[in-house]
Amino acid sequence: MRKLGIFLAASALTLAMVGVAPASAKTTKPVTLDGKVNNKGTKDISKKKAATLEIEADDYYFGPTFVKVQPGEKVTIELKNEGSTTHTFTSDKLKVDQQLSAGKSKKFTVTVPSSGTAFQFHCDFHEGMGMQGAFFTKTGGKAS
């Protein structure tokens, strides 16, 4: 009987640990992208028609990596290069191509297209190393 008690206690502990799992759920990808992605999480700024967003560009990722927005939203991006090399914030869909030296920061505005649901952005120099991300209006799609 004592052994069963220990078994049940161990099972309860295992369940409790599984219960903690949502911490990693934050880093699941809301939309898919071609190639490698260094995922540093998702931020939701979709509640307002205009928002300010701080994005960290580092070696070699963007944080946040995924940004939930609403169609047509005007987003003022404060890009900070916290890495040790030059990075860019580039996107055909968001019509932006900004280059930033290490340690610098820059502010610019992008407008989310009113059609489409996922818009990829990347660093021109390090996209192949996983330095990319996406703005999205709906989860489950594919950013291009």
Ligand SMILES: [Cu+2]
């Ligand atoms: Cu880069």
